[in-house]
Amino acid sequence: MASTPVAAPASKICFNSDCKDLKSEIPRKGWRLRTGEFAELCDGCASAFEEGRFCDTFHLNASGWRSCASCGKRVHCGCIVSVHAFALLDAGGIECISCARKNVVLGSSSSWSQSLLFHSSVPEKYKEYSAKGWTQLAGSGPVPWRQAPSLFNSSVSQPELHSRVPYEVDLSTGIDRLNACDRSSTPSLEKKKVEDFSERLMNGNLKPETRDIQEKGNAGINFEDQRNSCLTKIQQSSLKEEASNPSFGLAVPYTSPDEAGQIGISSTHLRPNFQPSPAKQFHIALQNALDSSSETQSRNGRPRPDARGKNNLFPRYWPRFTDQDLQQITGDSNSIITPLFEKMLSASDAGRIGRLVLPKKCAEAHFPPISQPEGLPLKVQDSKGKEWIFQFRFWPNNNSRMYVLEGVTPCIQNMQVQAGDVVTFSRLEPGGKLVMGFRKASTASASDQDNEAKNINGVSMHADAEMADPTSWSKVDKSGYIAKEALGAKVAVSRKRKNSMLGSKRKRLRIDNEDLIELKLTWEEAQGLLRPPPNHVASVVLIEGFEFEEYEDAPILGKPTIFATDNLGEKIQWVQCEDCFKWRRLPSNVLLPSKWTCPSNSWDPERSSCSATQELTAEQLENLLPQCNPAASKKMKAAKQEPENVDALEGLDTLANLAILEEGESLPASSQATTKHPRHRPGCSCIVCIQPPSGKGPKHKQTCTCNVCETVKRRFRTLMLRREKKQSQKEAETTGKKQQTSLPDKVVDGDPPPCTNAENSSRKPKKDATEGSDDHPNRVKSSTSPFKGQIDLNIQPEREEELSPGSDSSSMMKLLQDATDIYLRQQTMLTTGGNSNSEVTQTQPGGGPGEEKISNSLNLGASHPDVDREPSAVFCIKTSAPTSATG
DNA sequence: ATAACGCATGGGC
DNA sequence: CGCCCATGCGTTA
Numbered sequence: 001m002a003s004t005p006v007a008a009p010a011s012k013i014c015f016n017s018d019c020k021d022l023k024s025e026i027p028r029k030g031w032r033l034r035t036g037e038f039a040e041l042c043d044g045c046a047s048a049f050e051e052g053r054f055c056d057t058f059h060l061n062a063s064g065w066r067s068c069a070s071c072g073k074r075v076h077c078g079c080i081v082s083v084h085a086f087a088l089l090d091a092g093g094i095e096c097i098s099c100a101r102k103n104v105v106l107g108s109s110s111s112w113s114q115s116l117l118f119h120s121s122v123p124e125k126y127k128e129y130s131a132k133g134w135t136q137l138a139g140s141g142p143v144p145w146r147q148a149p150s151l152f153n154s155s156v157s158q159p160e161l162h163s164r165v166p167y168e169v170d171l172s173t174g175i176d177r178l179n180a181c182d183r184s185s186t187p188s189l190e191k192k193k194v195e196d197f198s199e200r201l202m203n204g205n206l207k208p209e210t211r212d213i214q215e216k217g218n219a220g221i222n223f224e225d226q227r228n229s230c231l232t233k234i235q236q237s238s239l240k241e242e243a244s245n246p247s248f249g250l251a252v253p254y255t256s257p258d259e260a261g262q263i264g265i266s267s268t269h270l271r272p273n274f275q276p277s278p279a280k281q282f283h284i285a286l287q288n289a290l291d292s293s294s295e296t297q298s299r300n301g302r303p304r305p306d307a308r309g310k311n312n313l314f315p316r317y318w319p320r321f322t323d324q325d326l327q328q329i330t331g332d333s334n335s336i337i338t339p340l341f342e343k344m345l346s347a348s349d350a351g352r353i354g355r356l357v358l359p360k361k362c363a364e365a366h367f368p369p370i371s372q373p374e375g376l377p378l379k380v381q382d383s384k385g386k387e388w389i390f391q392f393r394f395w396p397n398n399n400s401r402m403y404v405l406e407g408v409t410p411c412i413q414n415m416q417v418q419a420g421d422v423v424t425f426s427r428l429e430p431g432g433k434l435v436m437g438f439r440k441a442s443t444a445s446a447s448d449q450d451n452e453a454k455n456i457n458g459v460s461m462h463a464d465a466e467m468a469d470p471t472s473w474s475k476v477d478k479s480g481y482i483a484k485e486a487l488g489a490k491v492a493v494s495r496k497r498k499n500s501m502l503g504s505k506r507k508r509l510r511i512d513n514e515d516l517i518e519l520k521l522t523w524e525e526a527q528g529l530l531r532p533p534p535n536h537v538a539s540v541v542l543i544e545g546f547e548f549e550e551y552e553d554a555p556i557l558g559k560p561t562i563f564a565t566d567n568l569g570e571k572i573q574w575v576q577c578e579d580c581f582k583w584r585r586l587p588s589n590v591l592l593p594s595k596w597t598c599p600s601n602s603w604d605p606e607r608s609s610c611s612a613t614q615e616l617t618a619e620q621l622e623n624l625l626p627q628c629n630p631a632a633s634k635k636m637k638a639a640k641q642e643p644e645n646v647d648a649l650e651g652l653d654t655l656a657n658l659a660i661l662e663e664g665e666s667l668p669a670s671s672q673a674t675t676k677h678p679r680h681r682p683g684c685s686c687i688v689c690i691q692p693p694s695g696k697g698p699k700h701k702q703t704c705t706c707n708v709c710e711t712v713k714r715r716f717r718t719l720m721l722r723r724e725k726k727q728s729q730k731e732a733e734t735t736g737k738k739q740q741t742s743l744p745d746k747v748v749d750g751d752p753p754p755c756t757n758a759e760n761s762s763r764k765p766k767k768d769a770t771e772g773s774d775d776h777p778n779r780v781k782s783s784t785s786p787f788k789g790q791i792d793l794n795i796q797p798e799r800e801e802e803l804s805p806g807s808d809s810s811s812m813m814k815l816l817q818d819a820t821d822i823y824l825r826q827q828t829m830l831t832t833g834g835n836s837n838s839e840v841t842q843t844q845p846g847g848g849p850g851e852e853k854i855s856n857s858l859n860l861g862a863s864h865p866d867v868d869r870e871p872s873a874v875f876c877i878k879t880s881a882p883t884s885a886t887g
Numbered sequence: 888a889t890a891a892c893g894c895a896t897g898g899g900c
Numbered sequence: 901c902g903c904c905c906a907t908g909c910g911t912t913a
Contacts, residue, residue, distance in 0.1 A: 399902095400903065
């Protein structure tokens with residue numbers, strides 16, 4: 001305060017034109033003017049300002065009062081004093097800063113376009129200045145501000161200074177900020193204060209002006225969020241304090257001349273005379289940095305219809321510097337750092353190519369403008385102070401540009417960062433140096449990221465790593481696939497994605513734990529949807545006295561229903577109408593299409609219309625439906641109250657479970673007390689349904705010749721033959737590398753014990769004996785993992801091959817297959833650790849190959865030594881799966 | 888053959 | 901539907 005008041009308040013009279021009192025000897029500081037100075041006020045006005053009553057006191061009759069779009073509070077939007085108290089909404093109108101923050105926090109990138117706020121175009125005259133840091137500057141800068149003049153010129157009694165051209169002020173502001181750094185450290189402007197102030201402002205009573213706020217934008221996007229990323233030490237230290245400090249208008253902390261250009265201006269755009277607290281400023285700076293990118297392209301601050309979204313940088317690029325990061329960059333100097341953006345290194349970025357793809361907006365916003373693809377050499381300093389020169393250039397891409405930093409390899413290596421790690425870019429003031437820092441994935445905020453990074457590394461490069469944390473992977477894979485499959489989504493796509501993820505693309509593909517859970521649920525849902533194919537009569541085979549149902553087609557996705565027993569002990573099922581959501585009772589043996597509505601209720605004419613009442617009471621329904629998740633229950637309709645119901649559901653899940661089991665751990669052990677085939681219905685006692693989960697029951701030896709084993713073997717053989725036949729045809733065409741030969745042999749070689757194989761050893765020991773033998777139908781199925789070759793009860797070998805991707809059944813199969821593949825992959829990795837991985841790996845690649853191999857292995861015959869590794873792996877997995885899941 | 892360079896492709900948002 | 905961008909791929913050195 002005491003310092004030098006520059007601008008306006010030269011006189012001895014209170015800066016508040018509505019006041020005229022004399023300032024005290026030591027004038028008190030009020031809001032920051034666009035000149036960077038602070039209004040010097042008399043005690044009374046200063047108090048009013050500090051207490052947030054200023055506008056209420058002096059601007060009550062001024063125009064510019066509006067209501068917060070969210071809470072309705074009155075906020076004065078017409079003067080420099082209150083500039084920070086509100087945020088302009090993209091859609092028009094304003095929101096008090098509190099609501100704005102909340103919204104931002106909650107909805108992140110939603111409707112707030114920070115752009116306007118931070119539009120930081122620098123006036124020509126200042127370009128030089130702002131560009132200072134760059135070798136060449138071209139005006140990448142910010143966009144001129146325009147708009148809102150009406151808003152801000154309003155009747156505020158401020159001297160002309162206030163209404164003056166924003167940038168001038170800004171500029172000075174920027175400078176001022178720099179100088180004010182130290183001051184800022186003082187608690188003067190505290191965020192809290194500011195907030196309070198705003199709050200008060202909002203409580204204003206005046207009517208809003210009709211004037212339209214032309215600009216749209218928002219003011220504070222996640223201040224909170226960015227808090228951590230402060231730049232300067234000072235700032236950092238002050239930030240916290242600020243939180244508790246009340247002074248409202250002190251100096252702005254950081255901002256260098258450059259920044260001034262951007263930050264200062266930008267922030268002022270919307271709020272010309274705004275005097276943010278240090279903290280706030282900081283945030284703004286960040287935002288600015290982020291947004292400016294967009295600004296760059298918009299040449300002016302005009303409200304752009306498309307401002308939303310496009311202009312905002314993706315959150316992933318928001319700088320989230322931690323104190324450590326800052327420290328790392330600034331060292332112990334007193335430099336001020338302005339975080340610009342950050343980016344998680346992709347495999348490409350960290351690869352040998354030495355090209356770091358820059359987010360377009362970030363590049364355009366923070367790097368010097370380039371008009372030629374060749375770009376410019378850019379000097380960047382790393383956190384250790386070492387300077388690197390990268391070529392900042394772009395490639396025309398479609399109608400856009402793709403910006404890259406070339407020659408980053410040495411730097412990347414020097415920093416020892418790799419894909420998954422985050423590199424940060426910031427500007428160091430004074431000097432405007434571009435500083436590149438980094439944050440290892442391991443220290444990255446999100447734990448999942450960590451995992452990912454690790455996984456990535458591990459997966460792509462070190463099998464070991466994967467072994468270290470196989471869980472996450474398998475889960476992801478499984479879930480992902482399954483979910484998609486279940487949903488009938490693009491399996492193929494997911495698969496590709498997945499693969500790439502393994503390699504390096506995980507960034508976009510990340511799935512955190514929560515997602516995993518969801519996916520699992522989806523899996524379960526999918527299971528609940530499995531139905532035998534329509535119009536297919538099961539051929540029943542008796543094996544050891546048990547019925548074995550066979551279908552000529554793969555299961556289909558049907559309408560989930562809830563099986564129950566009515567009062568008379570009759571088995572029934574409840575199905576929910578797609579249209580009216582009412583539950584209708586149907587015979588238990590009815591198979592429904594995936595979409596079912598009341599009019600289709602031929603079993604109960606009285607309730608064959610949506611208008612008919614539901615005979616199930618809410619309470620009954622509640623008992624039937626899963627309790628945990630109403631939504632889910634609605635979706636799934638699978639009920640789990642009664643044991644019977646559970647069984648039924650589980651039965652439906654069998655197929656899916658098998659696949660899951662194969663994959664390993666993920667499946668909640670929940671699903672099985674016994675193994676049931678997809679067509680399982682309450683009361684079904686076929687051999688499949690009475691089977692304990694794989695791995696749990698008695699095992700058949702490979703040499704077992706019981707009916708079950710024989711049958712299974714026979715079927716596999718048939719399947720295999722067909723497969724081979726088909727395959728050979730395909731191969732003839734494609735000439736792929738055949739896995740059969742290589743794999744099987746290898747497997748055999750590597751693992752003396754027939755089925756057992758390496759995999760077993762690595763994961764589930766039990767399996768071994770099994771494969772061939774213990775396999776009960778179920779196991780067989782599961783083992784079939786290849787799904788194509790599956791002997792699934794619901795599928796006939798012959799048909800399997802023909803499954804078309806398009807059909808539900810086929811997709812299911814595919815799903816399973818995918819899952820299997822994934823599993824195998826994982827296994828491979830694991831195995832790799834101790835065995836030869838190549839083989840396994842090969843298997844996976846081609847869907848075709850994989851299948852074949854599988855089939856081979858499947859051969860239940862299984863027990864054949866020639867079985868491929870995968871098959872064995874599959875078996876093992878399956879078998880063990882339960883085990884693993886269980887224990 | 889290999890690396891570098893640039894453009895093209897395609898999935899995600 | 902268009903933009904962004906990670907990566908692939910063809911060409912060139």
